[in-house]
Amino acid sequence: MAPEQARRYRPRLVDEPRPTTFDVDAVNERGETVPTAIAGEHPLTVYLDKRELVTLMTLGAAPAHLALGYLRNQRIVASVDEIAAVQVDWETDSVAITSRSLAEHGTTIWDDAERGEALEGRLGKRTVTTGCGQGTVFGDLMEELDRIRLPGEKRLTEETLYTVMDRVRRHESIYKVAGAVHGCALCSNAGEDRGEILRFVEDVGRHNAVDAIAGWMWLEGVSGDDKIFYTTGRLTSEMVIKCAQMGIPFLVSRSGLTQMGWDIARRIGITMIGRCQGRHYLLFTGRERFIRLPATAFA
Incomplete structure (x- = not known):
């Protein structure tokens, strides 16, 4: 499916999905050994400008999109235009996200005093949710709800x-x-x-x-x-x-x-x-x- 809006800028992605299922032996109710598919589960540690943010347990089918969506939904990065590259490395079970600030100017997102302090506060304030696995929402998301405007005319x-x-x-x-x-x-x-x-x-x-x-x-x-x-x-x-x-x-x-x-x-x-x-x-x-x-x- 082609994107609805052409973008002039895209971060560089090095994405490598993991196998989603693995075959193991199981014994059924008749005592028979049967090859059975089970879902994969892998740790994926997210780094932003060399700083560790979180380790997500994931199937591994869309690791780069997962990391980007995590930054978006946690309000850690305001726009995808701020990101220079996303690199998935399953040898280290990690995904390294590099900001354009670091790639182009040699300064990290954390180096800006005001922004760094705001991010520290966001990362430090956690609301534990009922989500499977990681299930944590950072920052004052509940307080930001009143600023969200959904289109009222849609049906x-x-x-x-x-x-x-x-x-x-x-x-x-x-x-x-x-x-x-x-x-x-x-x-x-x-x-x-x-x-x-x-x-x-x-x-x-x-x-x-x-x-x-x-x-x-x-x-x-x-x-x-x-x-x-x-x-x-x-x-x-x-x-x-x-x-x-x-x-x-x-x-x-x-x-x-x-x-x-x-x-x-x-x-x-x-x-x-x-x-x-x-x-x-x-x-x-x-x-x-x-x-x-x-x-x-x-x-």
Whole structure:
């Protein structure tokens, strides 16, 4: 899929996905030894201008996008234009991100006193979330929610929702082979391609899959205002916040949600739909943006 907006600048990427599944022997209920696929899991330590930020446990399918999305969603770097290079090295289980400041001027992001102090404060203030694995949101993200503005004029039809659900169900996935992973999809909500999957990512933690899609959107200059975000995982506060940061007004899941996720979605104005299975769904927030088919219209 070609990016929606041509970018004049792209950081240099050295990306190397890891194998997503491995075959091991298991013994079934009849005592038979059977080769069985299991999901990969690898540590990936993220460095920014030679400073260690975090170690993420990941499937390793989209490591560069994951690292970029992590920086974006944690508000550590404001724009992808600040980044000169992203280099993944599985020999050291790391990804090194180099800023343009370091590449062009020899000074790191941390050398600027004011910015360095602000980043230190952001990295030091943590909110532990319910995300699988790392699941931590840095900084005052909760306080930044009121500054997020989602497009109020966008609408999601029931027909498009069913298209998304069907395409995700039929999409080739690691989960069908090995289980043990979460999947996320970014889908179109515009034109003749409504419901089309633009990017699909699986990882051992749902927040990793979200970050990888966020990194891809950042890199390709893809806007979220006419998109639908689908996840197999539960809709927690972290998932809702990240969706809002990506500018996406529609959030869909086959799973349930938490009270804080519901409260934040209402506060921001996200249309949130959960428990999506077959032709069943539950519309929790943002019903004013949702258009039902005539046969199932609201009374």
